[in-house]
Amino acid sequence: MxxxxxxxxxxxxxxxxxxxxxxxxxxxxxxxxxxxxxxxxxxxxxxxxxxxxxQHGLTAGEFDVLAALRKNATPLTPTELYQSTLLTSGAMTARLDKLEQRGLITRQHSQKDRRSMIVQLTPEGMSLVDTTVDAHVANEQQLITPLTTEEQQLLTGLMRRWLLAHE
Structure with a gap:
């Protein structure tokens, strides 16, 4: 260019x-x-x-946790959550505590292993994350509007290639 x-x-x-x-x-x-x-x-x-x-009453970190739960078909353990969000165990526990206090998630002992907990969205958490994801995607679509669809695809492919070489 x-x-x-x-x-x-x-x-x-x-x-x-x-x-x-x-x-x-x-x-x-x-x-x-x-x-x-x-x-x-x-x-x-x-x-x-x-x-x-x-605007939806969440921090980026809280949104990450809710989104991780939403995009999985089954409840997750705190370990699975902190590994998927690249947080420490302590940071995840603090986030889960806040989300549970707000009624957005529940934590229950696993049926398979009573030493383990599973985390899942409440109906309120599901509704909030769905509404937030809709707004988030619309916002990201707006952010990339200076580029044509073809330019977006080209740039995405180039970024993928760079990341595959360095991750």
Missing amino acids: PAPQTANEQDHADRLLEQWRQVRPELDCSPMAFFGRLSRMALLAEREIVAVIK
Whole structure:
């Protein structure tokens, strides 16, 4: 993609690269454009995503737990939940305590192993997570509207390839 012609077409990364070109013209700083844009996009998107989740009375972490429960066909153990959300056991317990106090989940002893607990959504939790997911998806769709469907698919494929090489 060619460099922007006017200052109105320049983003943060373009201005950063221009500053480096001024002081280190021999250095190829093009990777900075990639990672700078990636970081800035993540920051801006996260701010928008968290705002929508907050409108539904949830934190991003609470939403992650409710969504993990919703997208599984069976109840999960706290261990399965903290592994799927990349939390520590203690952090998951604190989240589950809050969600249970709000009446959004229940914890019960497992029928298979009384030492283990299972976590499931209450009807209120199911309704809240469904409403929040609907708003979340609509928000994400709005966030990607500057790109055509083809551009979205291309970018998604490129990101997948990069992640597969680095995860």
